[in-house]
Amino acid sequence: MKLYEEPPAVISSDAHPAHKLKLQVTTDGPPFRCDGCKEPGGGKERRYSCDAGCDFDLHTTCALASPTLKHPLFGGDVEFELLPSAPPPVDATYCDACGDRARGLVYHCFDRDLDLHPCCAALRMESVVHGGHLLKLCGEAELRCVVCGEKQGRRQSSSSSKRFWAYRWCYDGVTGYLHVACMKKIAVMSWEQDYKDGVGGGVVEASVTIMEGMLRRRSPTGNAGSGSGVELGIRGLENITKIVEVVSAVSSS
Structure with missing residues (x-):
């Protein structure tokens, strides 16, 4: 019995609908910037990349992010919705976990005006x-x-x-x-x-x-x-x- 499920080898994503995205298990390349959340990632990290050769990469966390989220640090009544880009005003949207700008894919709570990078939202408690x-x-x-x-x-x-x-x-x-x-x-x-x-x-x-x-x-x-x-x-x-x-x-x- 597997204790953890491996991420799928190939996925489809609304962020890159033209082609399938393939899981890259190991790489020796330079650090990359996720085309979903716009946050950096390590060159040796697993990621999803365009199977047709486009310069498009996603953190596995961003590629497999759930459409809604509740986080323990905000209580059970606060629900976040995954958005393809930061809500307006875009220049004033910051992650409420790390304080950095939210420039792309982001979890947003409309009731409380809160935002989380998907990778920050996925941090272990x-x-x-x-x-x-x-x-x-x-x-x-x-x-x-x-x-x-x-x-x-x-x-x-x-x-x-x-x-x-x-x-x-x-x-x-x-x-x-x-x-x-x-x-x-x-x-x-x-x-x-x-x-x-x-x-x-x-x-x-x-x-x-x-x-x-x-x-x-x-x-x-x-x-x-x-x-x-x-x-x-x-x-x-x-x-x-x-x-x-x-x-x-x-x-x-």
């Missing part, structure tokens, strides 16, 4: 990683992010009071947070470096150097320069990179 540490997706960071040093998160949204999603983890009894937006930025940097170096490393391997440099300047409790915080940040590096691995796996599964 909880995951247990190496050592039995629990990672939990939260609606906001209660402490400063170990990467950007802010609670609200670095975002493109003009809303100064808006806070965005973060993963919380506990290491040696101390809690730390990592914004989804910061995680995405690290993933993109790692994909680009991986392709340039041709070393074959994944998101975690390629992001270790980047994250270590950031963590040396930030402590999980938000006190930059704190000796104990720096030590904790370095010791917790493995667990933070595991968070990145978990999130990256969503778009490649």
